[in-house]
Amino acid sequence: MVARKFKDLDDFVPTISDSENEVPDLEDSDDEVVKQTKVLPHKAKKTKKNQSKQQHDVKGELVDEDVHEDLNPGFEFELDGSEVTSNFDGWNFEGDKRANEGTKDVDLDGIIRRKGGLVQLVGTEDSASDVGSEDNDTENEGSDESDDDNLAMDGFGMGTSAVGEDASDGNDGSSDVEEEVEESELSAAEAADQKLEVEEEDSDDAKAAFYAPDEESSEARNTVHSSFNSLSLSRPVLKGVGALNYVKPSPIQSAAIPIALLGKDIIAGAVTGSGKTAAYMIPIIERLLYKPAQVASTRVIVLTPTRELAIQVSDVGTKLAKFVSTINFGLAVGGLNLRQQEQNLRSRPDVVIATPGRLIDHIRNSASFNVESVEILVIDEADRMLEEGFQDELNEIMSLIPSKRQTLLFSATMNAKINQLISLSLKKPIKIMIDPPRQAAAKLTQEFVRIRKREDLKPALLFHLIKRLDDQAQKRIVVFVARKEMAHKLRIILGLLGMKVAELHGSLSQEQRLQSVNGFKSLEIPVLICTDLASRGLDIPKIEFVINFDMPKSYEIYLHRVGRTARAGREGRSVTFVGESSQDRNVVKSAIKSAEENNKQDTVVGRMIDWSRVEEINNFISNKDDTIIEILEEEKQEKEILRAEMEVRKGENMLKHKDEISARPKRTWFQSEAEKKNSKVINALSKTKKTINSKKRKRLEATEDRARSYKKTKNDRSTDQQRTYAKQRAKVDAKKKKKRART
Numbered sequence: 001m002v003a004r005k006f007k008d009l010d011d012f013v014p015t016i017s018d019s020e021n022e023v024p025d026l027e028d029s030d031d032e033v034v035k036q037t038k039v040l041p042h043k044a045k046k047t048k049k050n051q052s053k054q055q056h057d058v059k060g061e062l063v064d065e066d067v068h069e070d071l072n073p074g075f076e077f078e079l080d081g082s083e084v085t086s087n088f089d090g091w092n093f094e095g096d097k098r099a100n101e102g103t104k105d106v107d108l109d110g111i112i113r114r115k116g117g118l119v120q121l122v123g124t125e126d127s128a129s130d131v132g133s134e135d136n137d138t139e140n141e142g143s144d145e146s147d148d149d150n151l152a153m154d155g156f157g158m159g160t161s162a163v164g165e166d167a168s169d170g171n172d173g174s175s176d177v178e179e180e181v182e183e184s185e186l187s188a189a190e191a192a193d194q195k196l197e198v199e200e201e202d203s204d205d206a207k208a209a210f211y212a213p214d215e216e217s218s219e220a221r222n223t224v225h226s227s228f229n230s231l232s233l234s235r236p237v238l239k240g241v242g243a244l245n246y247v248k249p250s251p252i253q254s255a256a257i258p259i260a261l262l263g264k265d266i267i268a269g270a271v272t273g274s275g276k277t278a279a280y281m282i283p284i285i286e287r288l289l290y291k292p293a294q295v296a297s298t299r300v301i302v303l304t305p306t307r308e309l310a311i312q313v314s315d316v317g318t319k320l321a322k323f324v325s326t327i328n329f330g331l332a333v334g335g336l337n338l339r340q341q342e343q344n345l346r347s348r349p350d351v352v353i354a355t356p357g358r359l360i361d362h363i364r365n366s367a368s369f370n371v372e373s374v375e376i377l378v379i380d381e382a383d384r385m386l387e388e389g390f391q392d393e394l395n396e397i398m399s400l401i402p403s404k405r406q407t408l409l410f411s412a413t414m415n416a417k418i419n420q421l422i423s424l425s426l427k428k429p430i431k432i433m434i435d436p437p438r439q440a441a442a443k444l445t446q447e448f449v450r451i452r453k454r455e456d457l458k459p460a461l462l463f464h465l466i467k468r469l470d471d472q473a474q475k476r477i478v479v480f481v482a483r484k485e486m487a488h489k490l491r492i493i494l495g496l497l498g499m500k501v502a503e504l505h506g507s508l509s510q511e512q513r514l515q516s517v518n519g520f521k522s523l524e525i526p527v528l529i530c531t532d533l534a535s536r537g538l539d540i541p542k543i544e545f546v547i548n549f550d551m552p553k554s555y556e557i558y559l560h561r562v563g564r565t566a567r568a569g570r571e572g573r574s575v576t577f578v579g580e581s582s583q584d585r586n587v588v589k590s591a592i593k594s595a596e597e598n599n600k601q602d603t604v605v606g607r608m609i610d611w612s613r614v615e616e617i618n619n620f621i622s623n624k625d626d627t628i629i630e631i632l633e634e635e636k637q638e639k640e641i642l643r644a645e646m647e648v649r650k651g652e653n654m655l656k657h658k659d660e661i662s663a664r665p666k667r668t669w670f671q672s673e674a675e676k677k678n679s680k681v682i683n684a685l686s687k688t689k690k691t692i693n694s695k696k697r698k699r700l701e702a703t704e705d706r707a708r709s710y711k712k713t714k715n716d717r718s719t720d721q722q723r724t725y726a727k728q729r730a731k732v733d734a735k736k737k738k739k740r741a742r743t
């Protein structure tokens, strides 16, 4: 079976690590640096344009129809923040061209093509590739009609009556009974967990000591600003807001801007799509207007968990500050050219948007960049930052920036406990909680497909579905999967079926990520398969369909995913594959309940599937098992060759510029990759420890001790690439020779 075989190849995803962009490009003279001096207002426009090009090469173009359709002056934010206008063009970002010159990625599409994929299939195989095509669909029209049968409100037989799925499945209901039992057992365990959680909740006293008094936040929430004019903003800032066609502040903007302008610390609950970036960027720009004019120094740092979000934030900031000539922005993110960033940071941009690791790197190693004058720190997606192994890096940053500062924390959920927040040295923060969306967008149709015991048919089902959804004009379809390995597998499987799709997840190089997003945005590749991680902050206009290939862990994440479509009052459709776990079923139940409460029962439907056709496609996929393995192996080999070639180039550069390199101060690292992984393990363990009994706890503590006693390997310590140069050159040549001989 495909699934079993894939397990043996868990390192197939072509990853060119960040450091690979750091091949010293010493031909680059420092003289080429365009100094970012303060500019006169009449020159500001031109210089700003150049700046943003130098900094992150954001393309200024917008697809015309996006401009007109998305910039809706009458646009109103819903409290749930799920409606957005989108004139964001940050995804047009092309990466750092110079940085990418030296690096190449494996051409997976080329490999798939060589193996017979990405072409219209003919002959017997046609039956598989054609399933779901227009002809077949017409034939199947009758059943298609019934596809949209209303889903019984008990959600696949989760309650009393029968469900609106295909009768051929012969559901006798008995499995449901078993599952109810399983579910109730589970709920007992969950309840026990919850009890533990409750015990750990912050006490009222702790909250009173930590947060500002409630009155301060309720006042902020109750004063609703229906226009930006009442927010006491200066003219250039209002002009910037106007240029983005923002007419009315979103709820988070209305509540957060006045408090941030007062210099107070904030902990705000706001999800992507609620206008949170402008909620902190507007007061930052307003405050920077009054900075001392002569001294160039970095006064604001915005930390984000991902490069994409950093780029997006930088784009929004640059646009909002369009009419303020004295503010400049810098980026310090992994995956982009280190030297170029260094040069940019040398001019000490007022606002630096950074991912934590790269920021520490620059603070330690970039001459003349420092964070001694930081007055405002923003932590975006703070919940994620606190959870996902950034703790050590955050602590390090906290120790490096002045403690006398304003801290603004934006978080999608407010689950962080005070003891986690203490390390961020907030001073009596004001809590602003804008309710996250508890209901789907008004014009969203939510479809569910019950998978039952046909998990292995899911790739075939996905193909079948995309063919059907994407029948007429090209539509954008986002497919969510739980794991990046699956995203990659699906790209190959669908490729062999003749369908080109893009993937987006954490194991791709920056170049590959940008390619995926840009291709998707321009509709060149209308299907994007991604993980939740990569989808955060994804702000692409007009996504018609969201497919949940794997069910998300919670209804909140489900809402977040389906919120990618049916935005800004448009129509949209989501199709979710539902497995048999109680987790999957709970999400369906919540969707149905929410629709009922809002009198929108007819928007939740069960999709009937012609499983015989899906089986046919699956037969085709099964026949391609060996080809899939071959593709993965070839990809792995090419990746190794590329990696080795890069090492060789690095070595050659090192030799060529030996004197210059040895004259430079040595780079120091805050954590090696292995140390970072280890600290993630330790953090995860200590989190789990809190919720388990003492016996299990002891076992975990032993594991934790082992992790702590980890010593740096020779590799970690090594900074000198020359040693391996000759060896690698021989290896690459041998591999190339072998490959040539094979082909």
Ligand code: AMP
Pocket (backbone or CB within 6 Å): 075, 084, 085, 086, 087, 088, 245, 246, 247, 248, 249, 250, 253, 271, 272, 273, 274, 275, 276, 277, 278, 539
């Ligand atoms: P964010 O939550 O910052 O990712 O913003 C989501 C989207 O909302 C972006 O496309 C913004 O351009 C847009 N947006 C932010 N604030 C406003 C506003 N006040 N009015 C209209 N659109 C906005």
